Amino acid sequence: MPVTQDEAIRLGHGSGGVMMQHLLRDVVFPHIAxxxxxxxxxxxxxxxxxxxxxxxxxxxxxxxxxxxxxxxxxxxxxxxxxxxxxxxxxxxxxxxxxxxxxxxxxxxxxxxxxxxxxxxxxxxxxxxxxxxxxxxxxxxxxxxxxxxxxxxxEHSLEIAPQRIDSGDSIILSGDVGRHGMAIMASREGLEFEMPLASDCAPLQSPVLELLAAGVEVHCLRDLTRGGLATALVELAESSGRELAVQEAAVPVTESVQGACELLGLDPFYVANEGRFVAFVPREQAALALAALAKNPLTRGSAVIGNVTEGTHAQVILQNSLGSERLLDRLPGEMLPRIC
Amino acid sequence: MPVTQDEAIRLGHGSGGVMMQHLLRDVVFPHIAxxxxxxxxxxxxxxxxxxxxxxxxxxxxxxxxxxxxxxxxxxxxxxxxxxxxxxxxxxxxxxxxxxxxxxxxxxxxxxxxxxxxxxxxxxxxxxxxxxxxxxxxxxxxxxxxxxxxxxxxEHSLEIAPQRIDSGDSIILSGDVGRHGMAIMASREGLEFEMPLASDCAPLQSPVLELLAAGVEVHCLRDLTRGGLATALVELAESSGRELAVQEAAVPVTESVQGACELLGLDPFYVANEGRFVAFVPREQAALALAALAKNPLTRGSAVIGNVTEGTHAQVILQNSLGSERLLDRLPGEMLPRIC
The missing domain is CATH 3.30.1330.10 (PurM-like, N-terminal domain)
Structure with a gap:
């Protein structure tokens, strides 16, 4: 749905999701293309x-x-x-x-x-x-x-969404949703059995280590507003590729899972500030995981999926029972002002 | 007066003047020196x-x-x-x-x-x-x-406060105070006989033309918060030099002068957004003025003073009767949120 000029800014326009995408597409980018x-x-x-x-x-x-x-x-x-x-x-x-x-x-x-x-x-x-x-x-x-x-x-690689290629492995650098839930819990004065702390962390060391190990990284994206799901959908659309992700391969801590269930939120859409996904050639996935495992910030890295041969720019989430569904961007607002 | 931690932010901390100087000196810069x-x-x-x-x-x-x-x-x-x-x-x-x-x-x-x-x-x-x-x-x-x-x-000059030298001519690129007074009039719904419009303008063309003309510019500073007076005091202090400025040489339009008088403001402290001062070797002042005169944005340029042999970091304002006074930075707030 296109944005019209007689509308006003709503909180969802800052969500990192669909509303923000439309705002940028219709009001901002036309002037700075x-x-x-x-x-x-x-x-x-x-x-x-x-x-x-x-x-x-x-x-x-x-x-x-x-x-x-x-x-x-x-x-x-x-x-x-x-x-x-x-x-x-x-x-x-x-x-x-x-x-x-x-x-x-x-x-x-x-x-x-x-x-x-x-x-x-x-x-x-x-x-x-x-x-x-x-x-x-x-x-x-x-x-x-x-x-x-x-x-x-300082290297000759081009690391960008356009470089994502079919066959690439998708590596996630750790568990998702901690930053957003820590902010949420802190804001609402919620106390959980297991304390929630933001994953806020600097990611340049693991990335530079990945490159130093010789991994020919195609694309990197940190997970912020809109969480893992929105980041993957954005990358599918920017690259024109189909991504397949195994739901069970995505680490979520018990405390985040518990808080999300209590609040009716989906951890795939909750923001991180110290996690990223890396798209690497499949044959280099093991090399990449080995490099990431050496850094405490990315010790929990795992392959969560791959780029398929599909021609639709979309993200397919496969659950452990074998059923599939398409992931969407975060539609509106879930947790305002998490960053 | 040093800033103490039990204080709170006041509007004057954003003024560009003394309060802001102390805030930066005591709270911000110690951590990012x-x-x-x-x-x-x-x-x-x-x-x-x-x-x-x-x-x-x-x-x-x-x-x-x-x-x-x-x-x-x-x-x-x-x-x-x-x-x-x-x-x-x-x-x-x-x-x-x-x-x-x-x-x-x-x-x-x-x-x-x-x-x-x-x-x-x-x-x-x-x-x-x-x-x-x-x-x-x-x-x-x-x-x-x-x-x-x-x-x-794209040149070999170093243009910085530390390069200001005794004997330098101080060139002002046009009349002062228009931006701040236009904001003020607009905000307060004031109407003056002569309309006030901001001087908001891009200054890269006149500066690059000055350099292309071969002027060995020592220092440049645009006049924003705190106006001409505060910019000059800052530069005197950063360079450790004494500046002498002729009050009558500083152009002020009738409309700005009139509005300032009505509101009890000093145009030397009112912000511009399209004016700058240039410090150039005295023997190149004529060359600089000739270059600036060719650009409509800086057609009103004039030498307003010079860097003396004095050893005190201060700005002396000389009026047409020959009397002198020291210029201060803007102490607190005059016109909040002018930029």
């Missing part, structure tokens, strides 16, 4: 001199600012680092732009800055430029952070 | 391969979104293009990150995107990557835009 925005990638690869420079941006509006397993500062650094890593780039430089609401406690800001600094140190990126704006009370929500990032591609 | 953030520049110059790449970021929270002479979309493109130009870089690529408030009309968003696209075309930059977030009604203010930018330095 070019070779980069048409790629359906989270970053742009730019030829500068003899270098392949990757450029990306993300604004972070997560609520609450501090949550089990992380905070907005860490998220703002890792989120942008991860977008760079998903092009196979080494993240180098980040900008940091703050939109502060009048009344925000300076000790909160201080904690967030400390967190950003720690996260930058962990990932080896430098925060090199910034900006600070203040809006009146009631015109913001404490603190929003934009980070944009620059990384460098 | 490095060779780039210590330079007091609005962008970072990065060595990537054999290229000198300039990287900058700005979030735009201007209110209202549309104002006489421009809108938030144009401002978001020109503002970041101008930060790149102030390092003498050719602006190439911009990111665009939107924070939308639930309830924002899609036709408003469409107009802003059209405006960004036009501004990008005017300046020759490509919008290559983006992000969209939505916040609940009452947690934002319609639309905030972050643009980050990448530019390329």
């Amino acid at each position: 070019n070779q980069w925005t048409s790629q359906g990638h989270d970053s742009a690869t730019l030829a500068i001199g003899n270098s392949k420079v990757v450029f990306t941006t993300d604004s972070f509006v997560v609520s609450p600012l501090f949550f089990p397993g992380g905070d907005i500062g860490e998220l703002a650094v890792y989120g942008t680092v991860n977008d760079l890593a998903m092009s196979g780039a080494r993240p180098l430089y980040l900008s940091c732009s703050l939109i502060l609401e009048e009344g925000l406690s300076l000790s909160v800001l201080e904690r967030v800055m400390q967190s950003m600094a720690r996260a930058a140190a962990v990932t080896g990126v430098q925060l090199v430029t910034g900006d600070t704006k203040v809006v009146e009370r009631g015109k913001g929500d404490g603190l929003f952070i934009n980070t944009s990032g620059i990384g460098l591609i | 490095n060779q780039w953030t210590s330079q007091g520049h609005d962008s970072a110059t990065l060595a990537i391969g054999n290229s000198k790449v300039v990287f900058t970021t700005d979030s735009f929270v201007v209110s209202p979104l549309f104002f006489p002479g421009g809108d938030i979309g144009e401002l978001a493109v020109y503002g970041t293009v101008n930060d790149l130009a102030m390092s003498g870089a050719r602006p190439l690529y911009l990111s665009c990150s939107l924070i939308l408030e639930e309830g924002l009309s899609l036709s408003v968003l469409e107009r802003v995107m059209q405006s960004m696209a036009r501004a990008a075309a005017v300046t020759g930059v490509q919008l290559v990557t983006g992000d969209t977030k939505v916040v609940e009604r009452g947690k934002g203010d319609g639309l905030f835009i972050n643009t980050s930018g990448i530019g390329l330095i």
Whole structure:
């Protein structure tokens, strides 16, 4: 359903799902169509001199600012680092732009800055430029952070949705749904028997290790808004390929599964901030898994499916009983402001 | 007065003046001290391969979104293009990150995107990557835009506050205070005899023309929050130099002067979005003025002062009667959310 101009923005337009897709397709992209925005990638690869420079941006509006397993500062650094890593780039430089609401406690800001600094140190990126704006009370929500990032591609591979090929194995780097459920539990004051903590983590090390091991990676995508399901559908559509995924191969922790059941949510659609899928040639899947198993962040990696010979751009989910269904993008909103 | 942690953010922390300086000094920079953030520049110059790449970021929270002479979309493109130009870089690529408030009309968003696209075309930059977030009604203010930018330095000059030298002429590219007063008039519903329109404009052409003319530019700075006075004080402090400025040499239009008098404001502190100061060797001032006079955007350029032999980092304002006073940064807030 196309977006019409007399509509207004709804929360679902920020979901990462179908509503957002239509908003971008109908209102944003028509005005900025070019070779980069048409790629359906989270970053742009730019030829500068003899270098392949990757450029990306993300604004972070997560609520609450501090949550089990992380905070907005860490998220703002890792989120942008991860977008760079998903092009196979080494993240180098980040900008940091703050939109502060009048009344925000300076000790909160201080904690967030400390967190950003720690996260930058962990990932080896430098925060090199910034900006600070203040809006009146009631015109913001404490603190929003934009980070944009620059990384460098140091290999000759092109890692992009268009490179996904039939026969590719689809590797998932670990269990799904933890970030979104941790935010949800924290926001709603829910307490579960098993504590939920975000999986928020920097992904450049496992990606660079994958490349160093000689894996000819075709495509990488981190799982954020819309979760695993939406990421896979986006990649099927960007590549024009059919993906087949085994439901039972996708790890979900008991605590996430339990919380999702309680709240009526599907963990396949719940956001992560430290997980990705990798599309690699089938004959290199074992090599890739071996490389990923060495890094604590991706120790739980598994092959969850493959790219078929099918000619429809779709994702088929196969359950353990052999029945199949098509995965959709997240239609509207499920968990607003999880990043 | 140092910022203490039990304080809260006030509007003045976003002013570009003293309060913001202290916030950055005490809460932000201690955590991200490095060779780039210590330079007091609005962008970072990065060595990537054999290229000198300039990287900058700005979030735009201007209110209202549309104002006489421009809108938030144009401002978001020109503002970041101008930060790149102030390092003498050719602006190439911009990111665009939107924070939308639930309830924002899609036709408003469409107009802003059209405006960004036009501004990008005017300046020759490509919008290559983006992000969209939505916040609940009452947690934002319609639309905030972050643009980050990448530019390329194609000359061998270093253009930075540290290059400001005694004897340099200070050139101002036109009249001051129009942007801030246009926003103010629009926001308050004020009508003046002579209409006020923002000077919002892209500055990369005059800067590149200045360089092409062979002017060995030492430093450039666009006048935004805090106006001419704050920009000069910042540059005096970053360079450790004393600047002398002739009050009568600074052009102020009658309409800006009139509106400022009515509202009790000093045009030296009112923001521009299409003006800059250039520090050039005195013997090249005429060459610089000749180059700037050819561009309609900088036709009103004039030498407004010079860097003295003085050893105090300060700005001396000399009036037409020969009396002198020291200029300060804008202390707190004057016009919130002008960019």
